[in-house]
Amino acid sequence: MKSYRKELWFNLPTRRGFVNITSQIESCLHESKVQEGLILVSAMHITASVFINDDESGLHHDYEQWLEKLAPHEPVSQYRHNDTGEDNADSHLKRQIMGREVVVAITNGKLDFGPWEQIFYGEFDGRRKKRALVKIIGE
Numbered sequence: 001m002k003s004y005r006k007e008l009w010f011n012l013p014t015r016r017g018f019v020n021i022t023s024q025i026e027s028c029l030h031e032s033k034v035q036e037g038l039i040l041v042s043a044m045h046i047t048a049s050v051f052i053n054d055d056e057s058g059l060h061h062d063y064e065q066w067l068e069k070l071a072p073h074e075p076v077s078q079y080r081h082n083d084t085g086e087d088n089a090d091s092h093l094k095r096q097i098m099g100r101e102v103v104v105a106i107t108n109g110k111l112d113f114g115p116w117e118q119i120f121y122g123e124f125d126g127r128r129k130k131r132a133l134v135k136i137i138g139e
Contacts, residue, residue, distance in 0.1 A: 004032035004136040007044070012126035015073075016064065016094075019121045020055050021132070025104075026111065028134045035109045037138015041119055042101035045130040047091035049098035049122035052113075067094045067124075091124035098122050106138055 006028050010019065025041060041050045053059065071093035076082045079089030102119060105112040111119075121132055 001137060001139060002032060002034050002037075004028065004034065004134075006031075006134045007131045008121075008134060009129055009131050010048075010121055010123065011129045012123045015124070015126050017123050017126060018060050018063070019123070020118050021050075021121050022055075022111075022118045025119050025134060029106060029109070029111065029136060032136045034106055034136050034138040037106045037136060039104050039106055039111070040101060040133070040135040041104075042133045042135070043095070043121065043130075044133050047088055047095055047123075047125035048130050048132070049095045049100065049124070050102050050132055051098050051120055051122060052102050052104075052117050053120065054116045055118045055120075063098075067097065070094075070097060088125040094124040095122075098124075106136070 081089035
């Protein structure tokens with residue numbers, strides 16, 4: 001069985017954002033030479049996320065609005081976590097909602113997706129370097 005590991009680095013200039021990383025994941029898969037197996041993509045920071053959904057700007061806008069209603073950034077004093085001097089408690093909650101990682105089947109050397117599925121990196125406390133892990137196992 002083959003094993004492949006790579007870290008993808010991100011530094012979004014904004015506090016929040018979504019980045020379609022599907023092509024980067026496909027490049028990793030090509031590098032790995034795995035034809036049949038599984039790929040794990042995982043955010044390695046507790047205020048970031050990896051998720052699968054449609055690459056449609058209206059949906060991304062809806063995510064922004066929905067997440068801000070569920071865990072508003074302000075007032076920052078509403079969160080005990082922010083008593084430590086930070087202002088990112090909402091980012092931790094948003095990450096919990098959107099998820100830490102995804103696993104995708106690899107079939108015939110390709111990501112085995114359903115229609116419209118894409119992989120995204122979600123940032124909820126940006127403006128600094130963060131990474132995601134890509135781990136591929138298979139034959």
